[in-house]
Amino acid sequence: MTEQPLKISIRGLKKSFGAKEVLSGVDLDLEEGKSLVIIGGSGTGKSVLLKCVLGLITPDNGEIAIDGVNILKLSPFERARKTRQIGMLFQGAALFDSLKVWENVAFRLIYGEGKAHGPSRNAAMDRLAQVGLPPEVGDLSPNELSGGMQKRVALARAIAADPDMLFFDEPTTGLDPITADVINRLIVDRVKAVGATAISITHDMVSARKIADEIAMIHQGRIVWRGPASEIGASGNPYVDQFVNGRAEGPIKMSLKNT
Template sequence: MTAKLQLVGVKKKLRGRQVLDGVDIDVNKGRSLVIIGGSGQGKSVTLKCALGLMKPDAGQVLVDGADVTRMPQEIRARVMRKFGMLFQGGALFDSLTVWENIAFRLIYADKMARPEARERAIETMRKVRLAPEFADVRPIELSGGMQKRAGLARAIIAKPDIIFFDEPTTGLDPITADAINDLIREMVDDLGCAAVSITHDMPSARKIADEIAMLQDGKIVWRGPTASLETSGNAMVDQFVAGRADGPIQAVV
């Protein structure tokens, strides 16, 4: 089976520092991969390279087996339309209503008529259990958890083949975070898409992942099923999961 998304030997240097040093990951349709790792280990850069927001210095980013890093811009743009993204801070536009945020792609990229786009947005709000009564308010009027739901609705409204989650539970209380994790798992299963998430929140990783990969010093140092996380046999994984300062990973203070 051809992986829906694959990074092969991806390298990226920023400000003279080798942030990614040969990252290899792949994820198939209907599967959820979570990348864990400490701050500054390259998780966000990996996501940006996969999304096409950064161009790798070396390596390949394959979508359905085609290397998007070597495609002409117009073809690459069409491939990128297969992606959905839930940003860490929600990244909702304050000047737009909730439904306009959710339907942003439909209105401005797909040129869908506003009445139809609004109908689709409200339908998607229901899927993420965000009440339609909030469709016409501004994002600032929503709680943090509701903003995450709106961001999730925007990410799935076009039924993407591949969806990315950037620290999806950051800033949320434990109960709200657990509800968002449930929603993410439910949406991935319903869409049958490939999902890639980055997080340092271990309860979130355990709940939404089929597999977990650990990124350390710009490389994937371990990957395995979520159920094997506690018995990985990898000292770095064990230290990170336990949250211990003592171990092969040196804390940056």
């Protein structure tokens, strides 16, 4: 399509947990600076895919190249250095509840990069301001915050070290529509500001349309459709149509058992 270098290139990625195959050969390319949203039902392996790229789960088979380097062939130390460029917003925010909000945001600076507390605190306060939170919030404990505020703090934490890549795991799940929109805007805004390549997984179509350049649909461990976000309504793909329109009838049969 373009001459842009591939930031992420995934080939034939497979992962099983026991007898259950979660990823059955995922192929996925993403150009630098683009925002891809992966949609799909619960338990279709979306989170597992992200965790494989992050190095939190080791896949059974396939390759994951970041900037053209297959990270699965690297030593654990080298792989950690490579995956360190990725900022991740976890579904439940995953804030450290033993630390204050500002320490969460500055966690990577202080503990990962050994920076001094004073400047790190200032940097954290700047990041909080960028996600629309006043400095007073910095001295609170994460469990004093609402779900939407926690997501904002987690976003501030994910972007604190200016990562090349940002992953969002269901960023708007469990939020009211207005807060969800605030988070969507912040994501679009921050991804642009840090110039990051972004992958988001969601089943919130409103959110997907807002934050995606492109959308890919995953079903039964494979990518079944991919296209520009503007074409999602007229994809002509029965899986995508069923999902986007939220119909119980169609080619996708929901299994009741979770993975």
